[in-house]
Amino acid sequence: MSKLYKYRYLIARRATQIGLLFLYFAGNAWGWKVLQGTLSSSELFGAIPLADPFAVLQMLSAGAVMGVNVFIGAAIIILFYGVVGGRAFCSWVCPVNMITDLANWLRRKLLLDKVERKVWVSRNARYWVLGLSLVVSAVTGLAAFELVSPITIFNRGVIFGMGMTGGVLLAIFLFDLFGVKNGWCGHICPLGGVYSIIGKYSLIRVAHNEPNCTLCMKCKEVCPESQVLYMIGKKSQIVDMGECVNCARCIEVCDDDALGFSIRDFAKSKSKGEIQ
Amino acid sequence: MNTQNPKKEVKPKITERRRFLTIMAQSVGLSALGGIIWTGYVEEAKASPLLLRPPGALPESDFLRTCIKCGQCAEACPYDTLLMAKPGDGLPMGTPYFIARDVPCYMCPDIPCVPVCPTGALDQESVSSEKDGKEVLDINKARMGLAVVDHESCVAYWGIQCDACYRACPILGQAITIEFMRNERTGKHAKLVPIVHADHCTGCGLCEHACVTEKAAIFVLPREVAMGKAGDYYVKGWDKKDQERIKQRDLKKLTTETERSAKKPQDYLNMDEELFDE
Numbered sequence: 001m002s003k004l005y006k007y008r009y010l011i012a013r014r015a016t017q018i019g020l021l022f023l024y025f026a027g028n029a030w031g032w033k034v035l036q037g038t039l040s041s042s043e044l045f046g047a048i049p050l051a052d053p054f055a056v057l058q059m060l061s062a063g064a065v066m067g068v069n070v071f072i073g074a075a076i077i078i079l080f081y082g083v084v085g086g087r088a089f090c091s092w093v094c095p096v097n098m099i100t101d102l103a104n105w106l107r108r109k110l111l112l113d114k115v116e117r118k119v120w121v122s123r124n125a126r127y128w129v130l131g132l133s134l135v136v137s138a139v140t141g142l143a144a145f146e147l148v149s150p151i152t153i154f155n156r157g158v159i160f161g162m163g164m165t166g167g168v169l170l171a172i173f174l175f176d177l178f179g180v181k182n183g184w185c186g187h188i189c190p191l192g193g194v195y196s197i198i199g200k201y202s203l204i205r206v207a208h209n210e211p212n213c214t215l216c217m218k219c220k221e222v223c224p225e226s227q228v229l230y231m232i233g234k235k236s237q238i239v240d241m242g243e244c245v246n247c248a249r250c251i252e253v254c255d256d257d258a259l260g261f262s263i264r265d266f267a268k269s270k271s272k273g274e275i276q
Numbered sequence: 277m278n279t280q281n282p283k284k285e286v287k288p289k290i291t292e293r294r295r296f297l298t299i300m301a302q303s304v305g306l307s308a309l310g311g312i313i314w315t316g317y318v319e320e321a322k323a324s325p326l327l328l329r330p331p332g333a334l335p336e337s338d339f340l341r342t343c344i345k346c347g348q349c350a351e352a353c354p355y356d357t358l359l360m361a362k363p364g365d366g367l368p369m370g371t372p373y374f375i376a377r378d379v380p381c382y383m384c385p386d387i388p389c390v391p392v393c394p395t396g397a398l399d400q401e402s403v404s405s406e407k408d409g410k411e412v413l414d415i416n417k418a419r420m421g422l423a424v425v426d427h428e429s430c431v432a433y434w435g436i437q438c439d440a441c442y443r444a445c446p447i448l449g450q451a452i453t454i455e456f457m458r459n460e461r462t463g464k465h466a467k468l469v470p471i472v473h474a475d476h477c478t479g480c481g482l483c484e485h486a487c488v489t490e491k492a493a494i495f496v497l498p499r500e501v502a503m504g505k506a507g508d509y510y511v512k513g514w515d516k517k518d519q520e521r522i523k524q525r526d527l528k529k530l531t532t533e534t535e536r537s538a539k540k541p542q543d544y545l546n547m548d549e550e551l552f553d554e
Contacts, residue, residue: 028350036348041344043348064395066395132307132311133314139311139315140318140322141340146370147317159360160347163365167363
């Protein structure tokens with residue numbers, strides 16, 4: 001039971017990720033009107049449009065003239081992650097996260113981080129890829145990242161049949177396992193970059209309670225974006241960087257109750273600033 | 277080793293500004309490299325192939341930029357005609373298409389695949405017509421492609437009787453008609469051959485699906501591939517509608533501009549210098 005509690009967020013995340021894939025699959029296979037479409041654009045309960053804001057942005061850059069539904073859909077998504085979820089898409093929805101988490105887990109088990117040659121890619125590479133995908137979209141007249149995005153390829157594979165999708169996923173798995181730690185999700189993926197920007201000021205935040213911290217650094221070891229935990233053992237505050245995916249792994253591994261979810265309090269953080 | 281050399285190696289000083297500029301140059305350079313490869317890949321994917329899009333699809337280049345690859349059209353299709361291009365298909369990834377020989381478009385009157393399109397890549401207006409002052413869906417207006425007959429392998433052109441495509445056609449007697457043709461080989465029989473009419477054919481592919489030959493002798497191609505264009509220089513003088521087409525042409529383009537035509541004939545005919553130069 002305590003073990004279940006220990007992995008409560010991980011279990012909830014996997015349930016969400018697989019549950020969403022299942023709903024998409026059921027939407028196609030049995031016509032369930034819960035979630036139809038794919039992660040790039042879908043319809044919730046047969047009425048509410050949802051759309052990937054990054055896909056819409058690329059299509060605008062490619063010069064597409066689109067119906068109003070996709071803009072409403074993108075606005076709903078931006079509002080949800082911008083106000084509530086932060087970058088939670090990456091760890092709670094995106095199916096590729098399961099692949100990269102597996103690679104990352106294997107890295108820790110095989111001690112790859114300690115032994116292997118280091119390949120260095122900047123954490124900011126995703127923002128360059130993000131900009132680049134808009135440029136390539138404009139030049140080619142086709143949403144460039146959408147054409148190669150392993151996220152929607154995986155998603156569509158589950159819904160409409162896999163084909164050679166496994167090859168794409170294996171490539172990402174190998175890159176994350178033997179190439180760069182958290183290479184895809186934490187360095188390259190421009191959709192992660194987009195949600196980092198959208199979710200920067202969201203309400204749900206991981207918060208650090210410094211007095212409880214014993215500096216065991218388990219949280220930093222497990223964190224897929226470990227730079228966001230810069231305050232560990234230094235200062236009680238919320239994780240304020242947009243790159244935090246709200247996966248809550250740090251909360252689970254902490255044995256000292258030094259990390260937990262909290263709601264961002266704009267007023268409080270302001271008044272604190274005055275005291276300091 | 278000369279350890280007594282008083283001259284120390286002067287290390288170049290790395291200023292913050294130099295560091296910043298170098299990193300920027302590196303990032304921009306690598307992005308440009310990535311961009312070139314990426315653009316090349318996208319252009320390759322775009323250049324691919326002969327595929328049939330769902331009814332109401334915009335012209336291919338507009339369709340490619342407007343389709344968000346959500347698959348709602350494929351989900352709405354009751355016959356599982358529409359497929360979503362996946363890795364390994366060698367087609368623009370994630371876009372809907374169909375293979376008429378496997379599963380053709382059965383031309384549902386309510387066209388369930390079109391209204392669900394969230395972006396308008398499948399244009400409802402292009403498959404609607406006015407009826408009693410109301411816009412109603414009209415699948416007969418769909419132009420997914422055009423059926424083309426290969427006279428060499430169509431057994432009807434051999435003189436063997438077959439009208440499988442004609443019978444399968446949902447716009448029977450209009451999109452495909454059967455025409456008489458003298459059988460020169462026997463000298464006393466007629467061949468009954470299928471003729472496709474582009475102004476009625478929707479490209480649904482039911483004919484291709486029904487064709488009896490091992491590889492279909494009648495098959496649907498994208499319209500821009502299957503059709504030529506007469507252009508503005510040829511007009512059906514007996515056809516009012518075709519004359520309307522010519523009225524919309526750009527009158528400025530009626531004369532062909534060449535280097536010589538810029539001058540008046542009496543000018544260029546009298547200018548012999550150019551001749552001597554050569």
